[in-house]
Amino acid sequence: MNTPSPAGRRTRPLRAALTGAAGALGLTIALLASGTLSVAQDRTDQGARELGEPDYGVCRGVDPRCYHDWGNFDASDGFRVLLYTRTAGPRHANLGPALAPGLNPPLTDANTVQNGVLRMGRDNGFQVDYTEDVSRLSSPAALFRYDAVVFYSTSRDALDDAAQTSLRQYVRGGGGFVGIHNAFGTEYNWPWYEGLLGNANFYDHGPAQPGTVRTVNRKDVSTRSLPASWSFSDEWYNLVPAPTRVRVLAEVDESTLAEGTAGNYRHPGHGDDHPVAWCHYYDGGRAWLTTLGHDARDFSTDGSFPGAAEFQRLVLGGIRSAMGQAPFCK
Template sequence: MKRLSAIIVFICFLVTSACSLHAQGVVNWKNVRVLVYTKNGKGYVHDNIPSAVSCIQKLGQQHGFKVDTSRDASVMTENNLKQYSLLIFPSTNNDVFDTDEQRLAFRRYIEAGGGFVGLHSVTGTERNWKWFKMMMGGTFSWHAKFQKFKEQVITSSHPSMRGLPKVWEKEDECYFAKELYPGPRVLMAHNITSLNLTDTAQKNLVDKNAGGYADLYPSVWYYDFDGGHTWCTVLGHDKKDYSDPVYVKHIFQGIEYVAGQVKSRDFSKAYADSRDTPVRF
């Protein structure tokens, strides 16, 4: 009897642990303030950024959270960032900070327990900064031509996947990454077998960039990294996405998930004294 009771307790522990793994924190939206940061470095700048900003502002109005926007890197100071529950980088690309002091302020914000949401080309951001690439789980390598293909939900139990199609067919760019780092937890993946690969050059590039992945390649993930909480999607190339109810639901639930994880920002826990201080795992 004692053995049976012990087994029941153990099973309950496993169930509770599994449920808590993806637990959505309760969000008091009136206490949430986000910064939508839109600065891009030299190179390609997505025309979807104004649409993304407008979309997030509308979400703020609908749900009662405050939205600040800026493309000025001078906002990246520790004193300024501490007011934000999370930072949102919509389709940022290349170097988005002007100085290493700004990079350090951003890093210390994450170390203090801050939140980060990245959209679409965010993996192409700060390609020469190792810490940022570690936070992202890698850096942009290549994407296939814009086309219709399928996305596959991998972790349907995660709150940010709630109500989304298990198989989501949409037009977008199939993004790939390099310099991969372990840690991110995959929520959704490109079904690369659904790409139109009749073009031999495209097929060869997909095979090259997919690396060891066969049919599915990560496209949406979350990561509790270096004290902070991140959620990223590489979907959202088309500016029309930001008025599509399914995609808007997708990014809102990512914002909601991160906002629910960020309880406070405690800068006494931030330890970096330079942008390249070794990470304390």
């Protein structure tokens, strides 16, 4: 069996004080052999380093051979996504009040995320169902009705055993997954899910504050209409571990964060290499991720909140590519 190459693997440079040429040479050889050190990177990262790079026992990375095109989705039926916003811990204000059981229960104006994604679907040719009822994820057959599943600021143990199994089988059958903001604060103790996030997990964040987002890849459908840099306000998640074997699409320029990068649990930030959006293939499926999306004003349409339009274009492209309506992870 051919094993996809780790061409898209994300690596982080190291700084180490070494004594003796023999010690330096030995360490360098060991790091190169393990893939921890990249000879292609020559910049010095001032942020957190050595955050781990576990192997989840699945095909993952940016090689499309990791994708399972097994005929579970038919574009002639149109495109449909399931938005899941269940919280079993902290609840972001932009989710509004908790939803009643079932599929597509009544919404209030305060359910900003749900209303925003519904509008996005109406305006761009795909149907959106939404729920916080874990029983709606109880079988792979239920999930295979959807071209992508979107977790938006879910929290803690938002899935039971049946839903965990269903999500894994859905992804393995070629399903699309989109994880937004506190999807990174979900299912902490499930290694497979951490891998789905790109080998990444939320650790902490500093003050919510304005910053500059750099669009580092402008070939992907989610970023090609974005400027090279744009202003935005968010919580700027610090991650442990930090993503590997992914295609990074956007980063925050930490030098523009006036209140600093250190999180409430003392994470120092990621220095020159602080990703906020990325994509990869994982265990047969497609996964598009962003740590952005904290503020209800992210879904404003009147131009009053800097970066809202760019954020919405970013998320729209991520959803469209994850569900196969547009090319994925270019």
